[in-house]
Amino acid sequence: MFNEILGLIFILFNFAMLLTMYKLFGKTGLFAWVAIASIIANIQVTKTIEVIGLTATLGNSLYASTFLATDILNEKYGKKQAQKAVWLGFSSLLVLVLTMQFGVKFIPGESDFAQGSLETLFGLVPQIAIASMIAYLTSQHLDVIIFSFIKKIFPSDRQFWIRNNGSAVLSQLLDTLIFTGIAFYGVYSLDIWFQIFISTYVLKVIISFMDTPFGYLAKRITPLDEKKESL
Template sequence: MSSQATSPKPDVHFASRGSSYYDVILAVFCVVLVVSNIAATKSTEFLSGDVSIGPVQIVPIISDGGAVLFPLAYILGDVISEVYGFKAARRAILVGFGTAIMTFATFLVVMALPGASFYENQDAFESVVWSGLQIVAASMIAYLTGQFLNSYVLVRMKARSSEPGLWRRLAGSTGVGEAADTFIFCAIAASAIGITTGGQFVNYVVVGFVFKCAVELLVMPLTMLVIRTLKSREPSYWADEPADLRA
């Protein structure tokens, strides 16, 4: 009787999330998410003119203020997923979700408080808060979907290859997560920032996706350096305990 040789299952490692490094990354992750949601209430345009291909607007390029910082959330998500595993990433995603909800719940309470006699910006504040609520709804749905996909894809790819192929995991998970995140966010948030036509919407989606992926690919060498540094400094990363227990 002949037996078929099978390749040994790769050794997959994750660090324990009971670490001061994880706490710092989680704190920065939550701040990035909250600030991005507030910044996203401002729509932006780049390049002057009016260039279209059929119904699709090419110029001006449409984006929002959240694009300045939000790619960092995915970079941090990659770091957490690669070093600490899916359970740790899930915790970070849910904590970030809670901080964003708390932020805008606070804004709603503040908006309802009586303004001082000398306060002249109530209308402007309400305008930002109400548009912000739509942005938050868009961001939260997109964020939960995109971040979970990003983390899941990265961890599943790591389960197949173990340590080699880090750049492929980062690029592949980014593409999947950002595609879902960008489309869902733009579909819900478009009217809140003043997008009214299908051509503008396509521009908004494509520009957002390309920009976020380009930023992450541009800083990938730095992301990989951070990941490798954390792996070398986390004593639990190379421990013999099974990865699924450490994740």
Template sequence: MHEFINIFVEAMNSAPPGVIACLMLLVAYSGVLVLMRFFGIHGLVAFVVVAILGANIQVLKVVQFAVFPHPVALGTILFASTYLAIDLITEYYGAQLARRIIWLGFCCVLLFNIFMILMLGYRPVDVAAAGPEYAFAAETEQALKLVIQPQLGLLVAGLTSYLISQHLDVWLFAYLKRKTAGGSLWLRNNVSAIVAALIDNTVFSLLAWRIFAATPVPWDTLVYTYILGTFSARVVIALLDTPFMYLSRRVFKNSPHAIAPAEDSRA
């Protein structure tokens, strides 16, 4: 299995990053609908938690895309897919429950990182005393530190932008749903996601790459690559989830775990 994964990763590395991004987006959006179909609200909640955790790890990897002048951190696509899941919860189960799921995701990510930091508190195995068969433990310890220790600033930035932008997304989505009497799904889906994405990009980028960064990125890179550059990608990502929103109506109707759509008068 290990060898198979290595071969697969090497094959993927030879493909343009844009192709991998499209594949990531397709898997993420399809995953939302599949989990919704078979597990209902529980599947959507699970996706939100997994996507936030995954995005917080992916952000540690930097990739050069042809459309950007500077390398950018990953995680945008996976995190953006949580807006589809949250919008589906708002649409079919109500804004009040969507807000609870936002806070649940926040608590899960926070608890996960606490567990990981406590894990690092265990004294590493002394390879010299334990024997050469435990040599892998030293490499694993170093890898875990490289992944987990830089997370504090990114974690604070990510969770702050997550809470602000997701609550704004739910409020806008529910507000537009009321104003259009439940019509124009494409409008509330795109407007709420695009506005929230701009806020998310701005807050996260300022905190992660300037305020909490050990080596802050230049202002022009921050504005044109991390805020406006990735925001343009977020607009495309938001527009591409519209077909999945409409497809969700059939998925919801055929799901054995569906419940009647919530009548939510609060935005």
């Protein structure tokens, strides 16, 4: 039960930090969160864990939080701002991949102790990052499009949960299929891959449902920079 309890705390922590960033820095904070969470999630995803009896990858809650961030941007600032955040997240991943490939190529000094760990960690990054970037661009843009479409049908504040969850369920399915199909091709046996696919999607959907109350809280938040502008 340790992983399950810690995982729940971690999910709530991530969403709380996202709202804190939004409160302090407004939509700029959401842009920053998308970039930060995208980078960290793609490092954490190299670690597998056992949760609810399934093999899963770490980083699901951080990655799922980027969808909440773009949904908040879409809800409060419009579709173009959400799409801008998507491209920012993509650019952050690209920078991570390129800079770390340079980093591991440098010949380490005699006193160095990190080279082996960096090679182990970031040796998988190109395949994982390529998978993540393709999945990210595809699923995030789909999420923005579906969210905007559903908003036209269910536009009221009380119906935010329909927009949030409806877009997440569909976009996360595509995201998980693309990501696990590319990132872990040849890395795990088919049965382990299938477990990772199912558990990853289930966890992402659960996390998406859990983020809904935080979405409603975000709708009530007036960022500090917007308060100053209104004075």
